[in-house]
C-alpha cells in the first residue's frame with residue numbers, strides 16, 4: 219500500500235480543480251452541472267471496461283507502493299478518480315472559455331457560406347469522418363499485430379468510434395466555433411497532463427509494460443502512447459461538451475422545430491436535436507441572430523457582457539429586443555430633420571399596430587420591406603412581440619417623440635425637459651419601458667414565477683431601475699448630447715445655477731455642469747438603492763444576470779462619480795477588466811455598493 223498516486227492527485231489535479239471552481243463558481247448554471255454529471259458518468263462507464271482490460275492484460279501496472287490498494291474491476295480507485303477529475307478540470311476550463319459564446323450563430327451550414335472558394339462544411343465533415351475511420355482501422359490493425367503496437371492499438375480502437383460519433387453529431391460547432399472554444403480547452407489540459415505524466419512515469423507511479431509499447435517518446439520521459447491517450451481523452455471530453463452545446467443551440471434557436479424545448483433537456487431531446495437535418499434549420503433566423511448580436515456587440519459593451527450571463531431562449535429574445543430598440547432609437551437620433559424623425563416614429567407606430575393586430579403577421583413583412591431600410595428590416599421583423607406587452611413599446615415611441623423637440627424648426631433650442639418631472643417622465647418612457655419589456659421576457663421564459671401582485675411590484679421596481687439607468691446614461695452623455703444640440707438637464711436645475719441651455723451646449727464640461735452631473739448621478743443611485751432588492755424576487759436563475767445588466771451600467775455612473783475623474787471627450791467607459799469584475803461580483807450575489815446619496 220502506498221500514497222504516490224493519491225499524492226499526484228493532491229499535488230497536480232486538485233489545485234487546478236479548486237482554482238477553476240472558485241473562478242467559475244458564480245457563473246455555474248444548472249445546465250453546466252447537468253453537462254458535467256452527464257459527461258463524468260459517460261467517461262467513467264466508458265473507460266472502466268477498457269482500463270480494466272488493460273490492467274488485467276498487464277499493459278499498465280501499478281507498483282504496490284504507489285496505490286492504496288482499493289480496486290474497482292481491478293482498477294485502482296485513484297485511477298477511476300482520475301477519469302472524474304480530468305473530465306471535471308477540462309469541462310470547467312471549457313465552461314470558462316465558452317461563457318461569452320452565443321452558440322446560435324454558429325449553426326451555420328453550407329447554405330449560409332459567404333465565400334464560395336472555401337471548403338464546404340459538409341466536405342470538411344466528410345474529411346474528418348474519413349480521418350477518424352482511418353484512425354479506427356489503424357487501431358484494430360495494430361491490435362491484430364500485437365506486441366509493441368498493442369497499447370497504441372488499444373487506445374485508437376477504443377477512442378476512435380467515440381470520436382467518430384461525436385464528430386458526426388457536433389461537427390458544426392467543432393468546425394465553426396473559435397479556437398478558444400475548441401483547441402484551447404483541449405490543448406491546455408493536455409499539455410498540463412503531459413507534464414504531470416512525464417513526472418509520474420519518471421517516479422514509477424504507473425508503469426507501461428515494455429512488451430506492449432512502441433518505445434517512442436514525444437520528449438524525454440513522455441511515452442508516445444501516454445501523450446496520445448491524454449490528447450484523445452481531452453478531445454473526447456471537449457467534443458462531448460460541444461455536442462451538448464450544439465444540441466442546446468438547436469433546441470433554443472428553432473422554436474418552430476422544438477416549440478416546447480425544456481430548460482434541461484433529457485438525452486433523447488438532445489439526440490433528437492442533433493439528428494435534425496441541417497436543411498430543416500431556419501437559416502434566416504440564424505442570420506437574424508447574427509445581425510442582432512453584432513449590433514449589440516458594436517453598440518453596447520455593458521449589455522453585451524451582461525447578455526452572456528443569460529441563457530437559452532431568454533438570452534436570444536433579449537438580444538432581439540435590444541436590436542429592435544437600438545434600430546428604432548438610431549432612426550430617430552440620426553434623422554436629418556424633425557420631419558424625417560416624425561415620419562420614422564409614425565412608421566414605427568404603424569409597425570406596432572400591424573404587429574399586434576390579430577391577423578397582422580402577413581402584412582408586416584410587406585410593410586417593413588416597403589418602409590424601412592434593408593439593413594434594419596431583420597431587427598424589426600424579429601421583435602418577439604408574442605412575449606412582449608404592447609403598452610411599453612408604444613410608450614417608448616412617446617419617449618422618442620420628446621426628443622423631436624430638440625429638432626425644432628429654425629434650429630432654436632427648444633427644451634423638452636423643463637423640470638425634474640419631465641426628466642423622470644422621459645426616463646420612464648425610454649428606459650422604464652425597456653425594463654418592463656425585459657421582465658416580460660423573464661416571466662415568459664421561466665415557469666417558477668412569483669404571484670400576480672408580486673409580479674406587478676417587480677415590474678414597478680424594474681421600471682424605476684430603468685429610470686436610474688437612464689439618468690446615468692444622460693450624465694455620461696452630457697457632452698455627446700450637447701454636440702447633437704441636446705440638453706437633458708432640467709431647465710429648473712439650470713436656472714438654479716444661473717446656466718442657460720446655450721451655455722451647456724458651449725461648455726458641457728464646465729464646473730457648474732459638473733455639479734448637475736453629480737446631482738443626476740445622486741438621483742440615479744438613490745433610485746438604485748431603493749429598488750435593487752427587488753431583483754431577489756425574480757426566478758433564481760435570472761437574478762445574477764439581471765444584477766449583471768444593472769450593475770454593469772451603474773458602474774459607468776460609479777466611474778463618473780469617482781473623485782478626480784476627469785470627463786474626457788466621447789463616452790465614459792469602464793475598462794474591460796473592471797467590467798468583468800463587476801459582472802463576476804454581480805453573479806456572486808447581491809452587491810453592497812458604498813452608495814453616497
Ligand SMILES: CC(C)=CCC/C(C)=C/CC/C(C)=C/CC/C(C)=C/[C@@H]1[C@@H](COP(=O)(O)OP(=O)(O)O)[C@]1(C)CC/C=C(\C)CC/C=C(\C)CCC=C(C)C
Pocket residue numbers: 517518521522524525528536537539540543544547648649650652653656676677679680681683684687688691749750752753764767768
Ligand atoms: C442583457 C441584455 C441584452 C439586455 C438588453 C436590454 C435592452 C433591451 C436595452 C435596450 C437599449 C436601447 C437601445 C434602448 C433605446 C432607448 C435607450 C437609448 C435607453 C437607454 C439604454 C442605453 O443603452 P446604450 O448604452 O446601448 O445606449 P446609448 O449608446 O446610450 O444610446 C438605456 C439606459 C435604458 C436601458 C434600460 C434597461 C436595460 C432596463 C434595466 C432594468 C432592468 C433590467 C430591470 C431590473 C429589475 C428589477 C426588478 C430592479
